[in-house]
Every structure is written in structure tokens, then in C-alpha cells.
Amino acid sequence: MDVPVSKIACRATIIHCLDDPGIDPGSPNMQVIEDGLLVINDGLIESVGPAEVIQPTLEPSVPIKNYREQIIVPGFIDTHVHYPQTDMIASYGEQLLDWLERYTYPTETRFENPDYAREVARFFVAEMQKNGTTTAAAFATTHPGSVDAIFSEAEDAGMRLIAGKVLMDRNCPENLQDTADSGFEDSHALIKKWHNRGRLNYALTPRFAPTSSARQLELTGQLASEFPDVYIQTHLAENRKEIEWVAELFPGHRSYLDVYRHFGLTRKRSIFGHCIYIDDDDRKLLHDTGSAVAFCPTSNLFLGSGMFDLDAASQSGVQVGLGSDVGAGTSFSMLKTMAEAYKVLQLLHQPLPAYRALYLATLGGARALDLDDKVGNLLPGKDADFVVLDTRSTSLIERRTRDAQDLHSKLFALIMLGDERTISATYCFGKQVHGD
Ligand code: GUN
Ligand code: ZN
Secondary structure, three states: OOOOOOEEEEEEEEEOOOOOOOOOOOOOOOOEEEHHHEEEEEEEEEEEHHHHHHHOOOOOOOOOOEEEEEEEEEOOEEEEEEEEHHOOOOOOOOOOOHHHHHHHHHHHHHHHHHHHHHHHHHHHHHHHHHEEEEEEEEEEOOOHHHHHHHHHHHHHOOOOOEEEEEEEEOOOOOOOOOOOOHHHHHHHHHHHHHHOEHHHHEEEOOOOOOOOOOHHHHHHHHHHHHHHHEEEEEEEEHHHHHHHHHHHHOOOOHHHHHHHHHOOOOOOOEEEEEOOOOHHHHHHHHHOOOOOEOOHHHHHHOOOOOOHHHHHHHHOOEEEEEEEOOOOOOOOHHHHHHHHHOOOOOOOOOOOOHHHHHHHHHHHHHOOOOOOOOOOOOOOOOOOOOEEEEEOHHHHHHHHOOOOOOOHHHHHHHHHHHHHEEEEEEOOOOEEEEEE
């Protein structure tokens, strides 16, 4: 029988989540296959299971890549990242509002130059793929050209990307401001151009409430109702001074989240970054409206913002994904992001086993982005987005994982000690985009 050239199989240990495993490392919501085979056909996953079961069913001409001693997991999902902040990552010393003024706005001003935007976008997409991230929700800048740049690069690289033009018409440098009307027009045109094109989706992107007038938020709500399947991404309750500022700018609201609700911005496909200082009423509103949260631990530590309460979020039923939040976040690596999530939660005395960390970075992120019918685990029919983790990627990881008692312990050590060197291959839609 003829086999399409795009059909391949990969042999490795395979770990993925069928549902949230919670804190039980033995959860039946995990599929853990010590010697597994993943079969990919035409960009999609055709089958997954023990090699001894799957291999006899394969046509003999299907090439099998041998990743034995390595671990295949689903491609990572970064639910909150700023690609224009790549060149200012790790800028010293400030908390959120001063950090925005001192570093972020000057850097984002450079995106008026489309050549610069294109060059940063290319680097950013390559960096994501090197780190095993195959899906991301990214902020651009106020410049429409910055959106074209990141979508073009993601499209060329086969990456799944949600992105949008930042809307901000006040309380930031004038040369970065749009107006309520121009922001509306530009977003409308960008939705028409990019939304639902291949693996790309558009996100209405008001930066955060303080930099948008009521009129701009109102028009954003109008676009949201005109295009019910576009995404909405913004920041919420990251920093105490930010919250005080929102209360001054939008008096009379029960909470910061209530401002967004008022303008019709809380719904399925709304993703709120941070959500550190929210209460149970806010959590209920997030859950009831189908909104999701991006937990960004490296950023929350770096800017001294605070600790995200994952248990409270989980109890409310709201979907939570992980975000790198580069450039307030200090790493593109979702392994490092998982490791820092573990440490933040340790401070709150909340456990985060490796399988739950993996869930947040894969299926949890996919659910937060309403993409779990396409990505997030390795079930047949899903996009073949996956990562190969190398247990020999550094001498320390090799030494530490050699004697690991079980696969959960091995994965935990890989998460704690891993970085981009640990990603030996990345596949996007069945195509290898990184690694030998
Ligand atoms: N709040 C508003 N803008 C930003 C941003 O660029 N990064 C972070 N971390 N928080 C924000
Ligand atoms: Zn952010």
C-alpha cells in the first residue's frame, strides 16, 4: 500500500494529559506510555499507544524516528506573551507601572519601523520553537504593522498563534497612542485580514484598563459582539498600584474585572493575564462567562507583583493556562515557567506535581484558549504539535534522571532543571521545526 510521505512515527516515552490530573501523580487522567509510538499523518496525530501494539499495524514503509530514552509531550502553550518586549527582557529594577514607563514603552515605540518589527518577530518565533512552544497568545504593539509582522512569521513557521494590535489611547507616550476610532478601524481591518487564516486567530488587545478611555473599551466591546469568535486579551489585577489607578479612572465599579465586564469583554475566548488580586466574586464571573486566566509566574516574581492563587482559581472552575509574559517574564521556556509556578505555589503551600504543571502548559492552556479540540494533548485527530525532551541534555539532568524512581520524578527533575537545551526537537503540525 502507498504511504503518504508525510506519514511518520516517533518512538519514545510518551506523556500527555487526557484531563486535569489534579495533584495525584497516579491519576487516570494521564496517559503515560513507557515505550510508546506516536503516528503522524498529514499534520495530524493518527494514533498513539504502546509500540508493541501500534507498530504491527503500521505499513512497513512508514519511517520510524527513534527517540528512545527521550520523552515526547504535547507542544507547549504560552497563553500570554509580548513579542515586542523580546529586546528588553531582563531590564533591571522596577515594578509594573515604572517598568512600563522606563523600559516597555520606549522599546515598543521602535515598532513603528516595520523592518524592525519583522526582524524581532522572526527571532521571537524561532525562540518559541527552540523552547518547544507551538501555540501562543501574543500581544503586538499599537502599530498595525507589528501585527502583520508576527502573523506572517508565525504563518511561515507553521506555528499556531493568537495575536492582536494593542489598543491604548491614553496614559502612555503620545507616539504610542491610537484613538478610540483608529484603534477600532485598525482592529477591524486586522480581523478581516488574519482571523481564522490557517492556524492564526485574532485577539482584541486593550493593553489594560488604565491606558484605554471608556470610549475605546466600548468600541472594543462592539467589535467583540460583531466578531463573536475573536479572542480578547488584556491584563487584570497584576499590581496593587495598578488596581488603585483603575479605581480612580473608572469609579463606581465593584472591582477591576467589573470594568471589563461592563464593556462586554468577559466571555469565552477572553484571556486575562495575572489575576493576582481578585476575589471569589471575580472568579465566579470569570468562570460563569467562560473567561480564562493566564498565570505568569516568572513575571510575577520578576516585577514583584505577587502570588497567583491557583487553588482558588481551580475551585471556582475557571480555566487556567501558563504564560511566559516575556519581557516581564524572564524566560521563553515553558519548562522554566512551570518550575517557577511550582515555587510560587510552594510559597502558598499549594502542591504542583509535574503532571499538573504539564497539564497547565498543555491541555490547560489549550482549554484556556478554547483550542482543546485541536491541540493540548496527543489524541488521534489533534494537530501533531509535540516536543521531544532529552533526559541527557545537560550533564546534571542526565545524572539526576538516571536514577529517577519513576516517570513522574524524572519529568519533575526535567522541569526543574530544564531549559531550551532540553528540547531536542519541536514538531508543528507534523513538521519538525527545531532539532536535528
Ligand atoms: N500591564 C500592562 N501592560 C503590561 C505589560 O506589557 N506587561 C505586564 N506584565 N503587565 C502589563
Ligand atoms: Zn503581559
